[in-house]
Amino acid sequence: MPAQQEFTGAEIVVKCLQEEGIEHVFGYPGGAVLYIYDALFNQDKVKHILVRHEQAAVHAADAYSRSSEKIGVALVTSGPGLTNAVTGIATAYMDSIPMVVLSGQVPTHAIGLDAFQECDTVGITRPIVKHNFLVKDVKDLAATIKKAFYIAKTGRPGPVLVDIPKDVTAKKTIFAYPADVDMRSYKPVVKGHTGQIKKAVQMILGAKRPMIYTGGGVILANASKELTQFVDKLGYPCTNTLMGLGAYKATDKKFVGMPGMHGTYEANHAMQNCDVLVAIGARFDDRVIGNPADFARHQRQIIHIDVDPSSISKRVKVDVPIVGDVKDVLIEMLKLIDADAAKPDAKALADWWKQIEEWRSKDCLQYDRKSDKIKPQFVVEKLWEITKGDAFVTSDVGQHQMWAAQFYKFDAPRRWINSGGLGTMGFGLPAAMGVQMVHPDATVACITGEASIQMCIQELSTCKQYRLPVKVLNLNNGYLGMVRQWQQIEYGSRYSESYVDALPDFVKLAEAYGHVGMQITKPSDVEGAIREAIKLKDRCVFMDFLTDPKENVWPMVQAGKGLTSMLLSSEEL
Amino acid sequence: MRHIISILLENEAGALSRVSGLFSARGYNIETLTVAPTEDPSLSRMTIVTIGSEDVIEQITKHLNRLIEVVKVVDLSEGAHIERELMLVKVRATGKERDEMKRMAEIFRGRIIDVTDKTYTIELTGDVAKLDAFIEAIDRALILETVRTGVSGIGRGERVLKV
Ligand SMILES: Cc1ncc(C[n+]2csc(CCOP(=O)(O)OP(=O)(O)O)c2C)c(N)n1
Numbered sequence: 001m002p003a004q005q006e007f008t009g010a011e012i013v014v015k016c017l018q019e020e021g022i023e024h025v026f027g028y029p030g031g032a033v034l035y036i037y038d039a040l041f042n043q044d045k046v047k048h049i050l051v052r053h054e055q056a057a058v059h060a061a062d063a064y065s066r067s068s069e070k071i072g073v074a075l076v077t078s079g080p081g082l083t084n085a086v087t088g089i090a091t092a093y094m095d096s097i098p099m100v101v102l103s104g105q106v107p108t109h110a111i112g113l114d115a116f117q118e119c120d121t122v123g124i125t126r127p128i129v130k131h132n133f134l135v136k137d138v139k140d141l142a143a144t145i146k147k148a149f150y151i152a153k154t155g156r157p158g159p160v161l162v163d164i165p166k167d168v169t170a171k172k173t174i175f176a177y178p179a180d181v182d183m184r185s186y187k188p189v190v191k192g193h194t195g196q197i198k199k200a201v202q203m204i205l206g207a208k209r210p211m212i213y214t215g216g217g218v219i220l221a222n223a224s225k226e227l228t229q230f231v232d233k234l235g236y237p238c239t240n241t242l243m244g245l246g247a248y249k250a251t252d253k254k255f256v257g258m259p260g261m262h263g264t265y266e267a268n269h270a271m272q273n274c275d276v277l278v279a280i281g282a283r284f285d286d287r288v289i290g291n292p293a294d295f296a297r298h299q300r301q302i303i304h305i306d307v308d309p310s311s312i313s314k315r316v317k318v319d320v321p322i323v324g325d326v327k328d329v330l331i332e333m334l335k336l337i338d339a340d341a342a343k344p345d346a347k348a349l350a351d352w353w354k355q356i357e358e359w360r361s362k363d364c365l366q367y368d369r370k371s372d373k374i375k376p377q378f379v380v381e382k383l384w385e386i387t388k389g390d391a392f393v394t395s396d397v398g399q400h401q402m403w404a405a406q407f408y409k410f411d412a413p414r415r416w417i418n419s420g421g422l423g424t425m426g427f428g429l430p431a432a433m434g435v436q437m438v439h440p441d442a443t444v445a446c447i448t449g450e451a452s453i454q455m456c457i458q459e460l461s462t463c464k465q466y467r468l469p470v471k472v473l474n475l476n477n478g479y480l481g482m483v484r485q486w487q488q489i490e491y492g493s494r495y496s497e498s499y500v501d502a503l504p505d506f507v508k509l510a511e512a513y514g515h516v517g518m519q520i521t522k523p524s525d526v527e528g529a530i531r532e533a534i535k536l537k538d539r540c541v542f543m544d545f546l547t548d549p550k551e552n553v554w555p556m557v558q559a560g561k562g563l564t565s566m567l568l569s570s571e572e573l
Numbered sequence: 574m575r576h577i578i579s580i581l582l583e584n585e586a587g588a589l590s591r592v593s594g595l596f597s598a599r600g601y602n603i604e605t606l607t608v609a610p611t612e613d614p615s616l617s618r619m620t621i622v623t624i625g626s627e628d629v630i631e632q633i634t635k636h637l638n639r640l641i642e643v644v645k646v647v648d649l650s651e652g653a654h655i656e657r658e659l660m661l662v663k664v665r666a667t668g669k670e671r672d673e674m675k676r677m678a679e680i681f682r683g684r685i686i687d688v689t690d691k692t693y694t695i696e697l698t699g700d701v702a703k704l705d706a707f708i709e710a711i712d713r714a715l716i717l718e719t720v721r722t723g724v725s726g727i728g729r730g731e732r733v734l735k736v
Contacts, residue, residue, distance in 0.1 A: 122587060131641040134587075151641060184736060185583055185644040281601050310635035313628070
């Protein structure tokens with residue numbers, strides 16, 4: 001019998017990626033991963049995208065996952081390559097994004113000796129990954145990578161890192177990719193408890209003032225269709241968190257806007273005054289519920305569906321916990337609702353809607369449309385109109401992020417890509433690259449601020465190399481706007497270090513990178529500029545909108561306040 | 574409230590630091606922690622004594638279960654259980670104190686496992702209260718060194734923690 005063919009560890013890494021159907025890897029080479037790069041060179045199934053900073057590789061891989069049902073992969077070298085990736089990994093972890101990060105490590109015999117470009121990768125990343133591995137033997141490599149993908153995408157998803165010492169990538173063994181994974185210590189639940197589901201359905205059908213509150217979990221579970229059926233069947237109001245936007249159509253009347261610190265008046269009032277709150281794939285984040293004691297003072301029954309038991313009863317006590325895959329549980333609930341003779345109380349529901357409409361009539365997202373300055377909200381609204389709500393929108397962190405979330409009405413999941421949990425400035429542009437790689441023909445817009453964009457602006461170079469026609473909308477207010485807003489409201493208008501002096505000429509900068517740059521200074525030019533940018537289908541366009549420097553995000557629930565103590569405009573300060 | 578949490582986990586490099594890292598990252602308290610392989614060398618058994626409200630303990634067990642290498646978690650304090658800790662105490666034993674020390678060790682059912690002209694090393698097993706009581710009972714000034722293993726726990730009766 002002929003001896004089985006042996007492959008190097010590096011070749012095995014690439015073969016594993018091929019087996020997983022991975023088409024793109026975002027990365028940056030260095031000493032410890034040179035064998036892997038050599039193996040990439042010798043094939044053309046897995047395409048490598050060379051970023052300009054490892055943070056961007058991880059954000060791009062992360063957004064690749066967020067905007068599709070595929071898995072993003074990042075590849076970085078040991079030491080500084082890995083430490084540069086840390087922000088990206090933590091960003092993905094906080095938002096439970098499935099992703100695999102492969103990092104190079106110094107050779108096994110050098111580990112622990114403070115070797116050149118050595119760092120304790122497993123130790124550094126332990127608290128910011130779902131799991132990580134150090135592969136010490138080439139024979140374990142394929143099975144470990146298989147596990148990494150499996151763990152990343154099952155249960156509550158999350159990033160998984162595989163640290164691979166250089167000698168492991170050089171050694172040879174036979175290649176066998178396991179067909180499946182069976183780990184006695186890791187068995188994610190799927191099915192919710194039948195009794196609990198029944199109890200929840202009774203409670204839901206009996207509600208007089210129901211409220212459906214959903215988060216990123218619905219999107220991660222690909223349960224948007226089931227959620228939509230659920231909401232439409234019941235006719236109940238629905239709110240999606242910052243992470244959950246698009247799970248239910250924002251243009252539907254039943255959508256009451258986003259809840260929380262910058263949520264709508266109607267969403268926050270409905271959260272507090274409902275009698276049954278159905279939380280689905282949402283985690284009662286501190287920025288969603290406001291002051292927890294105030295939140296708890298409002299009497300209501302809470303049903304909480306989540307795949308991760310540790311999300312349940314963490315900040316808020318719930319009455320009916322259901323641990324299970326959100327999609328699965330919703331399908332079960334839909335069946336039970338259909339089979340049940342009881343129907344929602346039409347009279348009570350009509351009264352509840354009347355109340356909600358009254359809250360809605362406050363028109364809490366209004367802004368000055370007659371201003372001679374460009375209002376940032378107006379830019380986002382125009383983008384929504386022109387793209388017919390069909391673009392992928394990434395954002396950075398700050399005021400522009402909140403305006404994007406409030407004014408771009410997402411009607412489909414995985415269209416809104418932002419760092420909700422960690423709040424990472426610098427996310428937007430690399431994220432847009434990741435999205436554009438999975439959706440080459442789609443319009444991908446990055447709504448950013450002049451401070452955030454500069455945290456990863458080097459990626460304009462990557463956009464050029466790979467001809468990624470990302471449209472950057474820089475809402476340039478000259479300030480670390482969100483910081484300035486807090487300083488105005490909470491710190492007596494002492495604007496400590498929040499003015500961004502010495503800004504570059506963004507038009508020239510875009511041009512220097514080989515892109516189209518535009519500066520827009522008048523409201524009347526906003527629409528034309530966006531239309532023109534979108535028409536340049538194959539070009540990356542940087543639109544620098546000089547917006548009203550003093551505009552604030554309203555409504556706002558100040559930190560520590562209850563959800564309904566909302567500031568609605570600057571006049572209330 | 575004091576709780577004794579028993580964990581069965583994969584006997585893999587780094588598994589212990591995932592558990593201890595979880596406690597420090599989330600601000601949970603560890604009174605004692607013991608760990609060693611079981612009769613199946615691929616598994617380790619860990620006992621953690623911690624203090625926290627019911628809510629905190631619930632979060633602790635949920636987060637432990639979330640760790641990929643953790644196979645099973647039980648809160649032993651929820652049912653009848655036995656806890657034991659081993660202590661080695663080196664004491665000064667000279668003159669009239671030499672007899673007195675021997676007597677105390679006997680009362681507490683300890684064993685003297687090492688002897689010199691001037692010292693005894695006493696081995697004691699028991700629950701935390703018993704070991705504390707021994708320390709209280711002897712003259713502090715005579716204690717040269719104490720080493721405690723931390724608590725190991727097991728369920729009473731038929732209750733078992735196994736894969
Ligand atoms: C990496 C990082 N550093 C600091 C912060 C704190 N922070 C939050 S918003 C913000 C200002 C962002 O300014 P800009 O990008 O211009 O957006 P704007 O708020 O003006 O729309 C800062 C500094 C952060 N979120 N991320």
